[in-house]
Structures are given as structure tokens and as C-alpha cells.
Amino acid sequence: MMDGLITGENDERVGISVIDNNEFEHVIEMEFDGEIKYWQAEDYPEKESDRTWIEDEHCAQTHKFARYHVYRETDHDPLEGHWNPDRVAATLMALWQLSPDRVVDIFGSFYQQCRSHHEDVTRPLELPRAVDDGQTVIYEQEVYLDADLDTIRGAVDAFGDGVAASSADALTELSTGSLLSDGLDALFDAVQAHAVDAEFDFPTFEIADTSELGVMYYDDRGRSHRHGGGGGPSDEKCDARLELPQVDPGSPEEFRSLLLRHLVCQVRDFYIVMGEDPPPAFRVLGLGKHAPTQGYRTGDLYPDYYDFDADIPGYRA
Incomplete structure (x- = not known):
């Protein structure tokens, strides 16, 4: 280590x-x-x-x-906002406390943009002409919490403590399944049930703002480009950034589960790319940060953490 x-x-x-x-x-x-x-x-x-x-x-x-x-x-903050696992974990906890309909209210453009690849609905963000039909793109949206960094610090530890305190079997309740499975709900429900225990002070966070929807795509030479985005508080670091391809988001309930899993996997990715094992609560397979996912696919140093069918000891889909 x-x-x-x-x-x-x-x-x-x-x-x-x-x-x-x-x-x-x-x-x-x-x-x-x-x-x-x-x-x-x-x-x-x-x-x-x-x-x-x-x-x-x-x-x-x-x-x-x-x-x-x-x-x-130290008291310094050398991390980009969406590369800080505490910020991402705090965003995870904020989103987890919302109903599916409220999640769609907040991330409606992200939800409808993904739906537009699978259903006949209006596309909030028109794709650049350079993007071919069927080409994989990565949709991005920054998230800002109503909390300062001092309040956010330790969010990974707090969530892990909540998992450990809720049930010794909580992690084993993760089910195998597809991207839109609700296998994580057992884990979140167990933590939420314990959060009402007066002996355990589980932190709460609220989503204050989001940026406009953006898209990242690659040209024929493999160079990345970004289109759209922006509109968030310019003087603040974001607390997380959604980074997902044009997957079918399904129902509001499935979309909420998709984003929860995505943020869990983002925390996982942060630890992996700095050479560490993530805390047990974040040892989950699925799509996290885009850049590490590219590294998992092309290099020989890492297993395929993004792949639900990967056989990686200690990790569950």
C-alpha cells in the first residue's frame, strides 16, 4: 500500500x-x-x-x-472538486436522501438527454455536427452542495461507518445485475435505517445547484472535445461531476439507482488511481469516472472495474 x-x-x-x-x-x-x-x-x-x-x-x-x-x-485543498472522494461521497449522500421524482427534477436535462437516445423525446442539448449517429459520448454535469469543505471532510469515513454500523451483512446484500439494477438499494436502505438511531450521527447534505449539461466526445484522431456545460458557481469547486454515456436511464426509480451507483463507483475510482484499495462500502463494479475507465480498458495494470461481469475478489456488482 x-x-x-x-x-x-x-x-x-x-x-x-x-x-x-x-x-x-x-x-x-x-x-x-x-x-x-x-x-x-x-x-x-x-x-x-x-x-x-x-x-x-x-x-x-x-x-x-x-x-x-x-x-x-493539512488544512490545504489541493484536489479538484470532482476528484475529491469526500465531496463525491457527500453528493452521494445528498442524492440518496432524495425521492426519484426529485432526482429527475434536479437532473432533468441529464435524464431527458439520455432518454433521447432511446425514445422519441426532445433533446435538451443538440450534439455537435462532428458527432456521428451511434457514436459514444460522455454527458457531464457538475453538482454543487449547500455545504463548505470543513463540513464535507470525512464524508467517505462517515458513509463507511454507517454501512459498518447498520448491518454486518449489508455489503453481502449487493445483488449482481445490470447497470439499472437496484442491487445497491439494500445497502442504502440498511444505512438509512440505522441513520435514525440517536446513537449514530449520520451527516446530511443538500444539492444547491448544478451546471448546465455538457457533452464530451472524441474526434477521428482520438482528441477529446467538450460542448455545452458551464453555468455553475464560477468561484466554487464543484462537489461532483456526473460522467455517463448515453445509457437508457429507465424510470425515475432506475435513474436514481443509476446515479447512486455511478457516484459510488467514482469514489472507488479515486482510490484505485492513487494506488489504494477503496473502503469496503465502495468496492462496487460499474461505471465511475470516465478517465480511469479508459485506463481500465486499455492498460494491463488494472482489472475491469467498470464491467459488471468482472471477477474481482472483494467486489460486487
Whole structure:
């Protein structure tokens, strides 16, 4: 497992020593916003072009872990909003407390846009002409909570504690099934039932705003492009970003389950790409963040966490 140590701090930067999963040391100096100004690891080539894909991925894991370690061990916030597992977990808890109809009210454009690929309904966002019929696209929408980071910090731990306290069998209640299965509902219901226990203070969060719907697509050369989006609070980091292809969202109940699973898998992805095992409550198979999913599909370092049929010890669909 990864291991980190804060080695020093001045008015501009934090120093971190990270031992990666190969037991190699990385010495890093990071500015408070997460920009890495110095990196040195004797066991890896200095130039990215000289490293293999796996070597480069281990270095990338280390940089992500270093940012997370600084976030957890200091008062600084070097993480992008939608790459902060606490923010995403808090968004998960906020969405989980909503009814299916309310979820559709808040994410109506996302819901109808996905439906438009499967039903004859008006498309809220017209796709660019460069997008071919049938081409896979990724729809994106940022989410903002009515809570500051101090309140949000520890949301992953809080959710995990809720799962552990609710039932020893809660995790085994996850059923195998399709993307739109309600297999996670048993887990959420168990946590919710325990949340009313006065002895367990389960945090609550509310969704305050969302950005406009956007779409990400690739051109013939494999370059990514974004269209639409924006419109959220410009001076704030978002707390999560939905990133899903044009799946059939089904009924409002199925759409709610789809988004819940998606956010659980996003938290999973954050830990995996920084070289860590996610907490047990987030060891779920399915579609999470788009960039890690591409890495799972193309590289040899990771199992296919996005695949419901993948046989990965400790993970459930």
C-alpha cells in the first residue's frame, strides 16, 4: 500500500515523501493548489517519454496520492472538486436522501438527454455536427452542495461507518445485475435505517445547484472535445461531476439507482488511481469516472472495474 509523510512546509509549498506500491520513494514539493513543482524518484526515468506505461502510471498514482495525503493531513485543498472522494461521497449522500421524482427534477436535462437516445423525446442539448449517429459520448454535469469543505471532510469515513454500523451483512446484500439494477438499494436502505438511531450521527447534505449539461466526445484522431456545460458557481469547486454515456436511464426509480451507483463507483475510482484499495462500502463494479475507465480498458495494470461481469475478489456488482 502507498505511504506518505509530510516532510516540511513553508509559505508556498508542502514537501512530501511517498513510498509507492513497488516500495520506491518519491520526493515531491507541491504548491497549496496541487501543482507539483518538484518530483524525484531514483527508480523511475525522469523523462515521461523514457518510462513504460506501467512505470508512468505508478508515478501518476504517486502524484494523486500525494495530493490526497496533503488534503487529509493539512488544512490545504489541493484536489479538484470532482476528484475529491469526500465531496463525491457527500453528493452521494445528498442524492440518496432524495425521492426519484426529485432526482429527475434536479437532473432533468441529464435524464431527458439520455432518454433521447432511446425514445422519441426532445433533446435538451443538440450534439455537435462532428458527432456521428451511434457514436459514444460522455454527458457531464457538475453538482454543487449547500455545504463548505470543513463540513464535507470525512464524508467517505462517515458513509463507511454507517454501512459498518447498520448491518454486518449489508455489503453481502449487493445483488449482481445490470447497470439499472437496484442491487445497491439494500445497502442504502440498511444505512438509512440505522441513520435514525440517536446513537449514530449520520451527516446530511443538500444539492444547491448544478451546471448546465455538457457533452464530451472524441474526434477521428482520438482528441477529446467538450460542448455545452458551464453555468455553475464560477468561484466554487464543484462537489461532483456526473460522467455517463448515453445509457437508457429507465424510470425515475432506475435513474436514481443509476446515479447512486455511478457516484459510488467514482469514489472507488479515486482510490484505485492513487494506488489504494477503496473502503469496503465502495468496492462496487460499474461505471465511475470516465478517465480511469479508459485506463481500465486499455492498460494491463488494472482489472475491469467498470464491467459488471468482472471477477474481482472483494467486489460486487
